[in-house]
Amino acid sequence: MYSVEDLAAEISSLKRRMVAAEGVLAIQGLKARYGALVDQRFAAGSIVDAEALADVADRIAALFTVDGVWDGGPGLGTVRGRAAIATRLRQTTLVFSRHFFLNPRISVDESGATATATWDLLSPCRRADGASFWMCGFEDDEYANVDGAWLHRSMKLTTVFMTPTGEGWTRILA
Numbered sequence: 001m002y003s004v005e006d007l008a009a010e011i012s013s014l015k016r017r018m019v020a021a022e023g024v025l026a027i028q029g030l031k032a033r034y035g036a037l038v039d040q041r042f043a044a045g046s047i048v049d050a051e052a053l054a055d056v057a058d059r060i061a062a063l064f065t066v067d068g069v070w071d072g073g074p075g076l077g078t079v080r081g082r083a084a085i086a087t088r089l090r091q092t093t094l095v096f097s098r099h100f101f102l103n104p105r106i107s108v109d110e111s112g113a114t115a116t117a118t119w120d121l122l123s124p125c126r127r128a129d130g131a132s133f134w135m136c137g138f139e140d141d142e143y144a145n146v147d148g149a150w151l152h153r154s155m156k157l158t159t160v161f162m163t164p165t166g167e168g169w170t171r172i173l174a
Contacts, residue, residue, distance in 0.1 A: 122134070
């Protein structure tokens with residue numbers, strides 16, 4: 001027979017596990033939206049028009065906390081705050097990319113208020129001069145649960161390698 005205290009402890013434990021599991025799932029969805037939006041800056045091997053680019057950049061920035069940090073590493077720079085993130089993401093260095101975030105290692109704190117994650121990243125990409133690359137790296141993220149929604153507090157890209165593909169991505173259909 002369980003005591004009231006035993007049942008209360010069990011319910012508390014289940015609640016913590018549920019908060020963590022729901023947080024992991026929400027963060028996976030957040031990262032998927034981030035990758036899809038970053039890639040929506042391009043269509044058929046070109047940068048989308050300025051109005052669409054501005055809209056997408058604003059939608060990406062909205063996935064960060066008000067004071068969030070986007071850190072693209074030495075090659076892409078670091079910015080803080082939604083307005084700066086949106087401005088930075090309107091400045092494209094590519095004409096094509098597909099972000100594949102793999103092997104998430106997500107840890108939600110016991111309160112369900114913050115989390116950290118490391119994601120492996122594989123991305124075929126193409127510059128305006130036609131040079132195509134495989135980029136491989138990882139992103140270290142911090143998250144905050146703001147009013148029930150998970151947002152990036154910081155995202156830091158570390159590039160492991162970027163190698164040319166030879167003929168490359170010459171026939172981009174979407």
